[in-house]
Every structure is written in C-alpha cells, then in structure tokens.
Amino acid sequence: METLEEMGQNGRHLKPTTVTLVLMRLQFAGHFSLGFRLRMLSQQRRIAQNFVTPPGENLSALRNLFKALVYTGSPETAAQLSRMQHWAKDDFQAQQRLQKMHADALLMTGRAEPYCAYAETVREQAPLPGEGRMAELVTGNRVAVVGPAETGDRLGELIDSYDVVVRPRYQPEFLAAHPETMGSRTDIAYYSGFDMDEFLTQAEEAVDRGDLQLVNARPFTHATHAHLGHRWLRFYRHDFSLCYSGAQLGIQRMVYDLLQFEPSEICIFNSDFYTGARMFSEGWRPVDRFGPGSHINDIVAAHDIKADFEFTQALMKTGIGLPPEVGPRVMRAAVSSMGTDFSILSRAAVPER
Template sequence: MLKPLVLAADVGRRAVRTAAKAPGADLALARAVVAAGRTVPAARGDTLRPDRSRLGALHEQAADVLFTANPDGAARLLAATDVARIDDADRLERLARRFLAVDEYEAALRLRRRAVDLQPENPVRWGALAASLRRSAAGGLVRDSVAGLVEGPVAEEEAARRALARAVELAGDDAEIRFELGCLTFDQGRTEDGLDHLQGAVARRPDARWLIEYAHRARRPHVLQLDRALDAYEQALDRAPHSNVALRGVISAGARAGQDWPRLWAAAMRYEASLRRGLARRQALAAELEPLVTAAHLDAERAETIMALLSHAETRGTRLRWATTSLIVLRLQFAGRLRDGFALRRRLAERTLDWLGRSSGGHAGHRQKVLAALLALGREQEALELIDPLPWEPDSRRGRRQLEKLRADAQLAAGEPGPYLEYSSQVRSEVPLPGEERMAALVAGRRVAVVGPAQTDDQLGELIDSYDVVVRTRFQAGFVAENAARLGSRTDITYYAGRDQELLAAEGAAAAEAGDLALVVARPLSMDAARGLLGGELPEWLRVARHDFSLCYHGALLGVPRIVYDVLQFDPAEIALFHADFYAGSQAYSAGYWEEQHIGFGPYSKMNDVIASHDLAGDFRFMQAVAATGRLTAHGASAEVMALDLDDYLERVEAAPLFG
C-alpha cells in the first residue's frame, strides 16, 4: 500500500498548496476537509474503534493529506473556532481528529472535553477524551522510526485513567473499553495487566487490527512473550489473510520462539492464497519448496536445491511474495547457509527498489526504505544522490529532521561522519535529553574503548584500561573482575539491549547507585519500559539513547555496532574496538556472560535475534564504513575479522559453533 499512497499524497499536497495561494482559500479548504467527514463519520455513537469501510479508510487518508498540507489554513481554522458555541459532538470529534493530524494536542483536548459536556452519558466521548489526555499537550517525547526520540505530546496518565474508568462505568465490560484500558495499562508500565486486558478484549472481538496491536506489544523487547504474540498474529492472518503485517509478525515471532517451520510455512501459504494473480504457478513452486523449507534438518544439498528452484522459477516469471521469500531467507540462515540467505535478501532488496521506485512524493518513510535497499546492495553513491541535497522542502520541523537524519546516516554509510556529528549536535541543543550532558562530558574529545563480550584469546586488559573511557555491553561486576587480564578492570559506561531491561533495573541500577558506573544507556525504544521498571522516573545515571542508525534493510544494528554508532555522535578523539568478532569466533560469548542455553541458535534462544531481528552482513558493512572514516580502530580479533571481505566473513560465521 505504501507506493500508491505516497504518489496520491504527493498529488494532493501539490494541489492544496496551489489552491491555498488564493486569498481566503486556505481557511475554506480546512473547513471543507472537516465538513466532508459528515458523509463518512469518524466514529458511530456506540463504538470507540469503528470498522471502517474502504470508503471510510480512503477518506481518512485523504483528509490527513489535505489538512497537513495546508498548515496555514488549519491554524486559521483553529483561531476561528469557538469551541463553547459548538453543540454537535460529532462535529467536535471530526475537528479533534483533524487537529491531532497537525499535532494540535491541546486543541483536540478542548474539543473532546466539550463533547463530553454535551454527551456525558456516551462512553465513546469518554474514551476519546482518555485518548486525548494521553496526548494532552506538546513538550513530551515520542519515538519516530527515522529520527528517533523527537518532540511529541505529554500524557496526563491519571486523568486518562479516570476518563477511561468512567467509560467502563457507562459501557460495562465492553470489549472496546477493555482494549483501550489494556493499551493504557501496558503503556503505563504495568505490562502483564495490560496484556491480560488486551487478551480479554480480542477474545471477545477478534478484530485483525486489535490482534496485531496486541501482538506487537507482546513481542516488544522488554516483554518477549513470543508464543502469545505468535498466536495473535496467526489469528489476525486468519481474519485478514492479505495482511503483510500479520504474516511478517508470524515469521518474526515464530523464528525467535519455537522455530516450527511447518507452522510458519502454513501461515505463508494462507497469505499467498489471498492474491489470486499467478496463484497456480506460485502454489506449484511452493509445493516443490515445502519439503525442503520445512525439513527438520536443512543440509547443503537441500539449500542448493531451494536456491536453484527459486532462480529457475524467476526466469519463468514466477516469484513467491516478498514476505514468503523473507521466511525462506530466515530458514536458510538458521540452517547455517548465511551466504545463500543474504544472496536471496539482496534479491528482495532489488524487488523493493523495483516496486517503490525513486519518487517518494514527500514521504520520508518511503525514501528511508529506498535508501536502505540501496545500501543493502552496496550502492552507497546512488543512495547519496537521492538524499543529498534534501530532495524536497518538508512541511514541518519534524519532517526536516527526518530528511536530515536520513542524509546523515547515508553519508556515514559512505564513510563521511561530519553530517552525522553536526546533526546530532544540533538536535541535542534543540531538545536536550536526560544524561546527554554527562555523556558528552565523558566522551567528547577523549579516547574511548568499546569492549564486546566475545570469547577471544586477546589479553588486552592493560591496553583497555589505558583509555580515557571504557564502554561495555551489559555490565556484570563479577564477570569483569574474573576476566580483567583479557577485558580490563574498569567500566565507565554500559549499554543494555531492549530485551535486558529487567537486568538494567537490577544489576545496572545497583552498580550505578554504588558509583561503579558513570552512566547506563538504554535504547530509544526502551524509554517507557525503563521508566516503568525504575518507578516512573529516569535517574540521573540513566541515559536513553536518542536515535539508532535509520538505514538498516532488515532489523536494527546489533549491540556493538549500535554502541559505536551512539558513541560516535559525541565526537570522541578515537573509538577503539576490543573483543568483538561479530560471531565469527570459537563461541558467541565469553564463558559466564550468558546462560548456556543462549549461546547458540535454537528454540527460544536469545541468540535467535541475531538472525531474526538483525542483519550480520549489514552490520559488517556498517562497521567497515565507520572504520573508513578514521574514527574507529580495531584491536586483536576485532581487527582480524574486520580486515576480511564480506564473503570470507560470512564463511567464518557459518563455520562457527553457533549452528551446532
């Protein structure tokens, strides 16, 4: 859906900008967009989350484009609106939804309060008010998929809970109310209670959208209830077999959890059957592939046969759908056929480019996908030409930040760190975040050692301790002390992955409170989880990283590359890398770093994320790009591995004990 929506949105924006140049036309256009909602109501009087017809969904998309493309008209409409004199609750809701589209949170809240005054016995009005109270005013933070943590709304959580409680009183144990309560409870940090409310709601009303939203929360890194997520994604796919989001959720959750390949393949076949065009040819190809992909042991001969069948079918114009092919990529890689899997993923990247094209129509998410696909194919120069200079003039400051971030990351991937340093400095000055001043004081202009957890023979502890700042993954005092000759004895900064938030709140917090650490860093997507686990406040020793590298084609950067990316933004004199062999060594982690069951791939292993949620080839190319800037120096086993070319590196990983 992304490509046609982007192109249509671009046409709409151009038309609005042209029409709005006439005197008074911008206000008339804004009024017309809101008034048009009367023919396709945003919500009926007896439901909070209405099922939208195709016409209703189209209206919502068009209205968002037309309203956001006309900010002057929206502002003039807001100034001309006397909320106290509006006696139509449906009209108030249409206005609220439109103003939310342009981030006028306080205006939407005023409108919904007025709607409650008019219809105090209508649970829908209280539910809408609760939603606005969760986004009541500017001045907070939200996570943007491109730019990371950016300015957004703040929440009046207790007031929202009271409004939702009133909706419960009026509607009883209604499925929709319970779903809203589950979202609010989960987002306040009461994870298990929130999931239970959501599960109860979808049991009564198994709507595909609800099931997907529930599953997304169940699989978040700090939750990782993967079987729960998998069941919900499968139910969503049963009800919406055309849903690419549902199938990709099934594949991600299933590959990280039980790795029941026949079950995942069956889901992919339901998805394939939802597209009639070319179905007979695709089903014939799938029938040949099924015994190979679903085999308990996928050996070299079976893997070669899979690749040959796919190549032969493609020459005849037959391809399985993108998401189904991505399942085959994971199956090959978990079987130790990394190079075959990455060759197939590069073909997926080429398909992404063929489908999306290069005309992003002012849509940063579209441009992000195009740039990520080009980098996956090693076409950095083409990526730069599509983002530098900025390809369009954004409608908002957030839109500009998205493009600037994409440009900075593309430049870094091409070996030029300057734009990333400049971008990071600018956003820190505009919207300071807790812990950033302390991080800058520790890192800027200093020599930083980044120490990974790999098992190597390097005895570099003395050299590591000679650096100004020592950074480690997941701090463990006993583990460091036992391995001081290899790993050094000091730790100044430690990073925790999203899945390790409970460890952060336990061992990381204890070490920081005792003065053994200067700073603990969590990922951007972990902000709410960290706050919830730490009693609702962020202590001075905790920093939530602002942003991640935005141009990964599959997943996000793994731990050590992510740390290097984050440290780099503070302009250190040098980053030195130790004990990170990127899974090409004798074992994944040093003895004692993780429990025995998590040092290789297999059902429910934490190691599964390395393949299911990340991209070893992309990470390796990223690290070599950073080394090319002159800002990163690798030592010992890290230097040996980073000197390899990509194919030799992947061959080394394939031979590692990870695959058993």
C-alpha cells in the first residue's frame, strides 16, 4: 500500500485489472481494511478521470461513474447526474436504465419510493412468472429475513411470529437443529447459482407439501432453469444497479428485492455481516473459510463487504421521512454490535490470523 500510494503521488498508476488482483490478494490474506482503502483510492481516481474524459452518452461508463460516486459516499451527486435526460435522448431503453440508476442512487440516501415506483412499472411492462405470487406474500406484510450466522441471539419464536419468513435456501434439517436461534418456518427461499442444482428438487418437494411457498433464483440461472416451468420458481431482476461489483451479498440482495414489493416491515435476523468468529452457524455449509473450490471465495472475488454494510445502513433509513401514503418501511437489524473498521473480518475469513 505504501508503494501504491507513492506511485499515485508521482502520477503513476496500475491498470484497473491489476489493482483488482492486488486487492483480492490483500483480502484473501485477511487485510480487509487495506483492501477497502485500495478500492476507495481506485474509485476516487475513476471520478477524477471523468473530469478529464467525460463519459458522454456511454451508459456503461456513466454507470461506472455513478457506482464510484455511491462507493465514495456521494449518492446525491449520482442522483443529480442521472436525472439529466440528455444522456439518453430519445432512446427508451437508455431512459429506463437512467431511471433505474437514479432510483438506486436515491435509495442510498434513504428514499425508497422511486425504486418501488420503477420496479412496479417494469413489472407491468414485462411481467415475469412468480412476481404475482411474490406480491401476494410480501406486500403490506411483516417480513423476517433470516441469515445463518451465530450472533448469540435466541429469537426463534420472534422470527416465527412474522407474516413471512425469508431465508437463503430451504434447509429444514438445519432449522430443526436450531429452533431457538433460527425459528422453524421458511416461506420464501433465495437460491444462489451454486445451490440450484443441489437443492431445487428438495425445494419442489417442500412446495408440494406446503412447507415452502416460493423460490427466488439469481437472474443468470434463468437460461438453464426457466424451461422447467415451475410456477413457484421466480427469477428476480437486478438490472443496472449501482452496487460496486455485480450484486450485493445474499442478505442485502434479498432485502433489496423484497423492498420493491413494499412490505410493512423488514427485520434482519441472524446476520453479522461476516464479522463473527465463524462465517455461519455449524451445519449450514460444510466449508466456512477461503480455499480451493470454496463458496466463501465469492465474498472477496465478487463483492465488497464494507459497501454491502453501508448499503444496509442506507436501507435502514428508508422508514424515515416517507409520506404517509407510502406506508412504513421500518428496517431493523437484530444483530450483534457492528464495528465500522471491519477489523474482525480477518478472524472470520482466515481463522489462523
């Protein structure tokens, strides 16, 4: 990091792909704070470069600029820029993408109504299977989003009292072993691309029994699974978001998707945002550390944990200052105390450190 900062002061910089490789190696080695600092510097440089070479009407370049502004703590600026319709001129698709980026930028300031309005319009224009059922289950209801972390909380009874219980995956054996901490119900499950082949048959059987109502799948799995025609399988949208890298991590991605259906409340349980001594409660996944073929690698390779936590903080603001007709969107986090420097992450990711 000293060498990189010295290079920057002298006007020398690494290519973005090289910065990404250095950043991943720092975080795989447990140096998360340095990785966050390097990413912040790279995004600040991206913003500065746009003053020299403006993105013009290139929406991908504009999106990268907006993402950099959001990452560096200036979502208001991203929202103002994305309102400039001359970027898109008479291109309907470009206008729609700008509207989505504008809504995402405002969401980072605690304003949810533009995002909800955009999502409703898109659902009307291009309805997808399962969205009607999702609306029936979520709209106006109290929703518990339950992660698999061991936070020390014993809130299983409270979790089961919610109208809808949402989890990453349907895993009844795991719940049966942890009823006091995890609760017992799963109404909606979100599946990652890794889990589709392994768990989808089990989910179908659970739906047939009435133990599970709906499965939400990542958009990129549509090509390989949509032909199955399951009425209980929904592929959720994640178009032109301003998240730093691809999409948010699991819990945040779930809340982001649920929010568009305007529940009365969302409460996050059993999620420590990867700051605990273990990645998950015992029995959730066979591997909870970095290594060849591990699912955990994705946390560093395709995500930014600090940005995801700040995204959660922004979502928690969505119940503040909303007009009465929008309805309450109170977001609470029933988690252990959270430090902002993420220093404990090195213990979670690399136990020997």
